[in-house]
Amino acid sequence: MNRDEFLLEMDEILDLPPGTLRGNEKLEELQNWDSTSLITFIALAESNNGVFISPGQIVTCATVADLLRLAQTERSTS
Amino acid sequence: MESDAITTLQSVLKSLRFPFVVADILRKRQVMKRELLKQPNLIPTRIAILGGSTTTEVKSMLELFLLAQGIQPTFYESGYNRYSEDVQFENPDLWNFKPNIVLIHITWHNISEFPGLLEDEAEVEQRVRREMARFEFLWEKIHTVLGALIIQNNFDLPRLRPLSNLEASSSFGGVNFVLRLNAEFASYARNHSRFLINDILYLSAQVGHAEWFRSTYWYSFHMAVSPTATVALAHNVAAIVKAVYGKSKKCLVLDLDNTLWGGVIGDDGVQNLILGRDHPVGEAFLDFQRYVKGLQRRGVILAVCSKNDPESAKEGFSHPDSVLKLEDFSAFKANWDPKPDNIRAIAAELNIGLDSIVFVDDNPAERDFVAEQLLEVAVPNVGANVSGFAHVLEQERYFEVEKVVQDDLNRSAYYSSNLERSAGQSRFSDYGEFLASLEMTAEIGPFVPVYLERITQLINKTNQFNLTTRRYTSGQVVAIAQDPGFVTLYGRLADKFGDNGLVSVLIGQVFDDTVQLDLWLMSCRVLKREMEFAMFDALIEQCQQRGIRKIVGTYIPSKKNGMVASHYAGLGFRSMGATSGSGELWSYDVPATYSPRTRYIRPTADTLLATSPSADNESVASEA
Numbered sequence: 001m002n003r004d005e006f007l008l009e010m011d012e013i014l015d016l017p018p019g020t021l022r023g024n025e026k027l028e029e030l031q032n033w034d035s036t037s038l039i040t041f042i043a044l045a046e047s048n049n050g051v052f053i054s055p056g057q058i059v060t061c062a063t064v065a066d067l068l069r070l071a072q073t074e075r076s077t078s
Numbered sequence: 079m080e081s082d083a084i085t086t087l088q089s090v091l092k093s094l095r096f097p098f099v100v101a102d103i104l105r106k107r108q109v110m111k112r113e114l115l116k117q118p119n120l121i122p123t124r125i126a127i128l129g130g131s132t133t134t135e136v137k138s139m140l141e142l143f144l145l146a147q148g149i150q151p152t153f154y155e156s157g158y159n160r161y162s163e164d165v166q167f168e169n170p171d172l173w174n175f176k177p178n179i180v181l182i183h184i185t186w187h188n189i190s191e192f193p194g195l196l197e198d199e200a201e202v203e204q205r206v207r208r209e210m211a212r213f214e215f216l217w218e219k220i221h222t223v224l225g226a227l228i229i230q231n232n233f234d235l236p237r238l239r240p241l242s243n244l245e246a247s248s249s250f251g252g253v254n255f256v257l258r259l260n261a262e263f264a265s266y267a268r269n270h271s272r273f274l275i276n277d278i279l280y281l282s283a284q285v286g287h288a289e290w291f292r293s294t295y296w297y298s299f300h301m302a303v304s305p306t307a308t309v310a311l312a313h314n315v316a317a318i319v320k321a322v323y324g325k326s327k328k329c330l331v332l333d334l335d336n337t338l339w340g341g342v343i344g345d346d347g348v349q350n351l352i353l354g355r356d357h358p359v360g361e362a363f364l365d366f367q368r369y370v371k372g373l374q375r376r377g378v379i380l381a382v383c384s385k386n387d388p389e390s391a392k393e394g395f396s397h398p399d400s401v402l403k404l405e406d407f408s409a410f411k412a413n414w415d416p417k418p419d420n421i422r423a424i425a426a427e428l429n430i431g432l433d434s435i436v437f438v439d440d441n442p443a444e445r446d447f448v449a450e451q452l453l454e455v456a457v458p459n460v461g462a463n464v465s466g467f468a469h470v471l472e473q474e475r476y477f478e479v480e481k482v483v484q485d486d487l488n489r490s491a492y493y494s495s496n497l498e499r500s501a502g503q504s505r506f507s508d509y510g511e512f513l514a515s516l517e518m519t520a521e522i523g524p525f526v527p528v529y530l531e532r533i534t535q536l537i538n539k540t541n542q543f544n545l546t547t548r549r550y551t552s553g554q555v556v557a558i559a560q561d562p563g564f565v566t567l568y569g570r571l572a573d574k575f576g577d578n579g580l581v582s583v584l585i586g587q588v589f590d591d592t593v594q595l596d597l598w599l600m601s602c603r604v605l606k607r608e609m610e611f612a613m614f615d616a617l618i619e620q621c622q623q624r625g626i627r628k629i630v631g632t633y634i635p636s637k638k639n640g641m642v643a644s645h646y647a648g649l650g651f652r653s654m655g656a657t658s659g660s661g662e663l664w665s666y667d668v669p670a671t672y673s674p675r676t677r678y679i680r681p682t683a684d685t686l687l688a689t690s691p692s693a694d695n696e697s698v699a700s701e702a
Binding site for chain 2: 009012013014015032035036039040042043044047048052054055
C-alpha cells in the first residue's frame with residue numbers, strides 16, 4: 001500500500017471525505033481518532049501487511065504520516 | 079428514498095451480507111452507519127451490553143448489523159468486566175437506561191473457578207452449582223427488576239489445553255467443565271422465557287478457534303474476541319434481536335431446475351433428474367432438499383417460482399428420491415412469466431410482505447433480476463453449486479427464531495388449507511354463504527400464560543392489519559397480562575379446514591371508565607373472515623363487565639397498514655381528529671345493550687370471555 005492509498009484508507013477509517021488527509025495532521029486533533037478507529041487501524045494493518053502493531057507503538061506516533069511510517073517499518077521488518 | 083440513495087443503501091446492505099469482507103466492513107463502518115441511518119421507519123430499541131471483556135467493537139458492529147435489519151439501537155455499555163457488579167449493585171446509569179434487551183457478553187475468561195487437578199466428580203459438580211448460582215442471581219435480577227429480555231452467550235472453549243485431550247474427558251478437564259456449564263445455560267434457557275442463548279461455542283468453531291481468540295488483541299485491549307470474529311458475533315446477535323422483533327423471514331421461494339434437482343425437468347424428464355444417493359451431485363441436491371424440508375417442518379413457508387411448464391414442474395416431485403413433496407409448498411408458480419411478477423403473486427396469495435421472502439435460484443441472472451426489481455426480497459448469492467446453498471442460507475441467519483411453538487409447526491398447513499378455502503370460495507355466489515360454509519369457531523379471551531410466547535411473536539411481526547404497529551418485548555407482554563389496568567384479548571380461529579391458531583391480539587389501557595386501545599392486530603391469513611368483529615364483540619363484553627363506557631382507538635399510519643385506515647370508522651367509531659405524532663384518535667360509546675357484529679363465527683366452549691381479568695392475571699402471575 002503506497003502513501004496515497006494509505007491516506008485514503010485513513011480518510012475512510014476517520015469518516016472524512018476522500019482526499020482530506022495529507023499526512024501532517026496531528027492525531028490528537030483528529031475528531032474521530034478514538035479507540036474504534038485505533039483498533040480498525042491495527043486490524044487493517046494486520047490484514048494488509050500481516051503484522052500486528054501494538055497500542056504501545058501507536059502511542060509514539062504524533063501524526064498520520066507517523067502511522068504510515070510505523071506500518072511500513074513493521075512490514076519491512078516482519 | 080431517491081434512486082441514488084437506494085443504490086447506495088443496497089450496496090451497504092450487500093456489504094453486510096455473507097460472505098463478509100471484514101476489512102471493508104471495518105474500514106467503511108462510519109460511512110455505512112450514516113447511510114443505514116437514512117432508512118425510514120427504523121424500530122428503536124435500547125440494548126445494555128454487559129461485558130466481561132472490552133465490548134467497544136461488539137457495540138460498533140452490532141449497531142451496523144441491527145441497522146441493516148431496520149432496528150436502531152441505543153446502547154448502554156458496562157465498564158470493563160463490570161457485567162456482574164452493574165446488576166448486583168444496581169448501577170443507576172443502567173437502571174435509568176431501562177434496557178429492552180440486556181446482552182451479556184462474556185467468554186471462558188469470565189469463568190470464576192475451573193476445577194483443580196484430580197478433583198472428583200462431586201467437587202466439580204459443586205463448582206458447576208456455584209457458577210450457576212452466580213449467573214442465575216444476575217439473570218433473575220435482570221428479569222424481575224429491569225424487566226429486560228436477556229441475550230446470554232454460552233462459553234467458547236479455553237485457548238490452551240494443559241491436559242491435552244484429557245481436557246475433554248476427565249471430570250476436572252477445562253473443556254469438559256465449559257461444556258457442562260453450557261449444558262446448564264441451555265437448560266436455563268429451556269425453562270425460562272425472555273432468555274436467549276447466543277451460541278458462541280458454535281460461532282468460535284465456525285470462525286476457527288485461532289481466529290476467534292487472538293492473544294495480541296487480548297493483551298493489548300482485553301478483547302476476548304478478535305475484530306474479525308466480532309463481525310460474525312455481531313451478525314449472530316443481530317439475528318437474535320431480529321427474531322425478537324419479528325423481522326425474521328417467513329417464506330423461502332425456490333427455483334426448481336438445478337436448484338432442487340440436477341437437470342431440466344421439461345427436457346430431461348423425471349427419470350433423468352440428478353437426485354439421490356447414487357450420484358455425487360444428486361446427493362448434494364438430496365441434502366439440500368432435506369435442509370429445506372427441515373425449514374418447512376419448523377414453520378418456514380415454501381413456495382416454487384420456476385420457469386417451467388406447470389405439469390412438468392410438479393412431476394419433478396414424484397421422483398422416488400425427492401424428499402420434498404408437492405404438498406410441502408404453499409404456493410406454486412411454474413410458468414414463463416418474469417420471476418419478480420411471480421414472487422409478487424406469491425406474496426399476495428400468501429398474504430405476506432415481500433420483505434418476508436427469501437429467493438433461491440442457481441441462475442445469477444434471475445437472482446440479479448429479482449434483486450433489482452424487488453428491493454425488499456432477500457436474494458442470497460448462493461452461487462451455482464448446490465453443495466453451498468444451505469450453507470449460505472445458514473450464514474445469512476434469515477430464519478432465526480426465538481422459540482418454535484406449535485403454531486409454527488402448523489404454519490404450512492394453514493397456508494395450504496387457505497388455498498383450499500380460496501378454491502371453495504369460488505363455488506359460492508354470495509360471500510356470506512361462503513363464510514357460513516367454513517363453520518368457523520373462535521376462542522377469545524384475556525391473555526393466558528400458555529399463549530404469551532405466540533402473542534409476543536405476533537405483536538412483533540404483524541405489519542398489515544395492525545392499527546398502531548407498536549412492538550412489545552415478551553417482558554412487557556407478561557407485565558401487561560398481569561396488570562389489571564389493562565384489557566387484553568387474544569383470538570384463535572378454527573374452521574372446517576383446520577385450526578388457524580392464535581391470529582389476533584388486542585391490548586387496551588384502562589383510565590377510569592375509558593379504555594384506550596394501544597394495540598389491535600390480526601394475522602393476514604384470516605382477513606375478511608369477520609374475526610375483527612368477533613374480537614370487537616369480545617371487547618364490548620369485557621367493557622360491559624368492567625364498567626367501561628368509552629373505547630378510544632388509535633390508528634397510526636405506517637408504510638404497510640393502509641388496509642386498516644378505515645377500521646374504526648367501519649366499526650362505528652367517531653373520529654376525534656388527528657393528534658400530532660400519535661396518529662388519529664377514534665371514540666366509541668359502549669352501549670348498555672349490544673348486538674354482536676359477528677354472524678359467522680361461533681365462540682368455542684372454552685372461550686374465556688367470561689373469565690374475570692383479575693382471576694386470569696393471577697394465573698399469569700403464578701407462572702411468571
